[in-house]
Amino acid sequence: MQKRRINKKRMITVLSLFSMIVLLTAYALIMAFNSDKNKTGQNTPNTTQTQQPTETPTPAPTETPEVTPGPAGTENPDSTGTPADDPAETGKPQELIIRTDYENFQPNEAGDIPIVMFHNFIEAYTEKTEKEFTTTFGEFEQLLETLYNEGYRLISMQDFIDCNISVPAGFRPMVFTFDDGTPGQFNLIEENGELKVNPKSAAGVMIEFSKKHPDFGLKGIFYVNMDKGDKTFEGAGTLEERFEILLSYGFELGNHTWGHVDYTEAKNNSAERIQESLGKNQEKLEEILPGFRFYSLALPFGSLPENKNLRPLLKDGIYNGKEYHHETIMAVGAEPSVPSVSVKYNGNYVRRIRAQGREPVACDLTWWLPKMTSSRMFISDGDPYTIVVPKTKEADVNTEKLGNKSLITY
Numbered sequence: 001m002q003k004r005r006i007n008k009k010r011m012i013t014v015l016s017l018f019s020m021i022v023l024l025t026a027y028a029l030i031m032a033f034n035s036d037k038n039k040t041g042q043n044t045p046n047t048t049q050t051q052q053p054t055e056t057p058t059p060a061p062t063e064t065p066e067v068t069p070g071p072a073g074t075e076n077p078d079s080t081g082t083p084a085d086d087p088a089e090t091g092k093p094q095e096l097i098i099r100t101d102y103e104n105f106q107p108n109e110a111g112d113i114p115i116v117m118f119h120n121f122i123e124a125y126t127e128k129t130e131k132e133f134t135t136t137f138g139e140f141e142q143l144l145e146t147l148y149n150e151g152y153r154l155i156s157m158q159d160f161i162d163c164n165i166s167v168p169a170g171f172r173p174m175v176f177t178f179d180d181g182t183p184g185q186f187n188l189i190e191e192n193g194e195l196k197v198n199p200k201s202a203a204g205v206m207i208e209f210s211k212k213h214p215d216f217g218l219k220g221i222f223y224v225n226m227d228k229g230d231k232t233f234e235g236a237g238t239l240e241e242r243f244e245i246l247l248s249y250g251f252e253l254g255n256h257t258w259g260h261v262d263y264t265e266a267k268n269n270s271a272e273r274i275q276e277s278l279g280k281n282q283e284k285l286e287e288i289l290p291g292f293r294f295y296s297l298a299l300p301f302g303s304l305p306e307n308k309n310l311r312p313l314l315k316d317g318i319y320n321g322k323e324y325h326h327e328t329i330m331a332v333g334a335e336p337s338v339p340s341v342s343v344k345y346n347g348n349y350v351r352r353i354r355a356q357g358r359e360p361v362a363c364d365l366t367w368w369l370p371k372m373t374s375s376r377m378f379i380s381d382g383d384p385y386t387i388v389v390p391k392t393k394e395a396d397v398n399t400e401k402l403g404n405k406s407l408i409t410y
């Protein structure tokens with residue numbers, strides 16, 4: 001017995017020595033790897049909020065400063081294996097990954113941000129499927145993969161409005177918008193008495209994708225027409241349950257008018273009609289979600305009232321004694337938007353790019369992707385409190401829009 005105990009003790013000592021050596025070796029290897037790797041868009045394995053760049057020399061930028069997104073598949077160790085079905089988990093904010101060695105990765109926070117517009121999603125095309133506004137779930141999943149690999153990361157509409165861009169340094173922000181509240185975008189199914197997001201929906205595909213790539217971001221704004229009633233996100237659950245579950249993942253709701261109003265039609269060219277179409281939509285949503293206020297409007301058909309004097313009512317108005325206010329008014333076409341801190345920004349008509357449908361068309365997202373070069377696009381420095389631009393782009397920034405952010409040029 002005595003001998004065995006001693007052996008056991010010895011064994012424990014040997015084992016702990018061994019594991020210490022293993023740990024030290026692993027630590028040394030990690031340090032060596034960290035100082036070696038190009039710091040672009042890496043996720044930090046520790047819990048600190050910011051990652052300051054080290055003094056490690058990085059290769060000088062080539063003639064056309066091409067920002068290489070971080071290697072695909074580098075997962076945050078904290079998030080691997082986390083069941084992403086819990087909205088609190090999937091909506092978890094990512095750690096900030098900030099860099100200040102600007103010359104090396106050429107951030108430009110006055111560059112363009114693509115705002116993608118989606119409509120319908122289905123399982124498979126048929127001969128009757130219209131050609132421009134419908135995507136299959138499979139193609140959508142492919143698109144997410146492409147966007148992820150090309151260095152795009154999703155931000156919310158609210159963060160676009162505030163220019164609070166916290167995508168990792170070297171990456172490009174992108175906004176997803178969904179019009180009309182179609183069931184292919186989002187709907188609920190009932191499983192064992194519980195309501196779940198249908199995996200055969202755009203939101204379902206995104207939730208699944210975020211398990212694989214939590215750093216892609218689970219964001220998007222859904223523009224709804226409350227006159228559709230129960231037809232919005234048609235499926236299981238009440239309208240209230242649908243909205244609440246959608247919002248619980250961190251998605252947003254936007255105004256798409258009561259009645260999908262075409263403001264170019266003569267009958268809609270009056271102050272009363274405009275305020276009713278916007279205020280009533282808010283009123284009806286507020287009946288379901290008390291206190292809810294829209295902050296973004298997507299114009300049906302992208303159409304503005306002919307009478308220019310009426311256009312301010314799209315932004316601010318009053319209906320049934322209640323005010324409404326839209327920070328952004330979204331158009332339909334047809335190019336990437338400038339960010340809200342740009343001198344060229346007009347929140348009353350923000351451009352979007354339509355996602356490719358069954359058939360590609362000019363100016364859709366597929367057409368745009370190769371044209372969205374790093375010299376044109378918004379490249380983040382990772383810090384939402386700074387706006388970093390090359391000296392040559394300094395004049396693009398509207399300093400009055402900076403608020404509590406500081407402008408840095410290099």
Ligand SMILES: [Zn+2]
Binds near residue numbers: 179301
């Ligand atoms: Zn619409």
